[in-house]
Amino acid sequence: MTRCVIAEDESLLREALLTQLQKAWPGLEILAACDDGASALEEITAHQPDVVFLDIRMPGLNGIEIAAAMAEVSPATQIVFVTAYDQYAIEAFDKGAVDYLLKPVAYDRLVATVERLQMRAQNTDAKQSAMSAVSDLLAKLGSSSIASGGLREKEPLVWLTASSGTETKLIMIDDVAYFKADNKYTVVMTAEGEALLRKPIRELLDVLDPTMFKQIHRSTIVNFRAIASVLRDEGGKGIVKLKNRPETLSVSQPFMILFRNM
Structure with missing residues (x-):
């Protein structure tokens, strides 16, 4: 059975994703559904899941930072980013051949993503290619406002x-x-x-x-x-x-x- 961790800080979106995944992927075992980056990284480290759905904007560690840490603590886990970004950012994911879901998650898009994940699980070369694409994307975003906290809408506390x-x-x-x-x-x-x-x-x-x-x-x-x-x-x-x-x-x-x- 494929094992999964979900990280999404908005409760309604987290529950909706859980419900959709249960329908699109009946054989998927949800190990944890986390509402912040810290608990997500701890669950990923503890369980080494096959797949993780990462919200990019979360309190504390964001999805980009968690993905970077996973290169050491859970390198074989496939990553799907969940994002509410504008089209410019979406193009960055597309060009990197990185799996992503746009909020609110459309069921047909989720089904297509599940099919790709299942295919990669049976194809080592395809899985390695996807992991390489994630690494390339993280390298490009390493010094960007995304990885350094530029996702914030408010000025930080003084x-x-x-x-x-x-x-x-x-x-x-x-x-x-x-x-x-x-x-x-x-x-x-x-x-x-x-x-x-x-x-x-x-x-x-x-x-x-x-x-x-x-x-x-x-x-x-x-x-x-x-x-x-x-x-x-x-x-x-x-x-x-x-x-x-x-x-x-x-x-x-x-x-x-x-x-x-x-």
């Missing part, structure tokens, strides 16, 4: 307010060392100490500058400018040492791709 006991603090984003999930809230850590933000960490991913803040674990977002060094342990996981904080942060093995050039 400051925030968070609670510290009975005091409400105004904290500049540049001063944040990292954010840590705490149930429905988020702990904000600076050199001076911690404060509590009454917002889940997932919502922060939509408003932080992606060139400055990166998710290194499902529950942790770090300011890259606050990092002093990164160590890799024997299991492939990482340990981040900070410049102005004594504690260290754990990096999930899939997210070590972020530190390849450090």
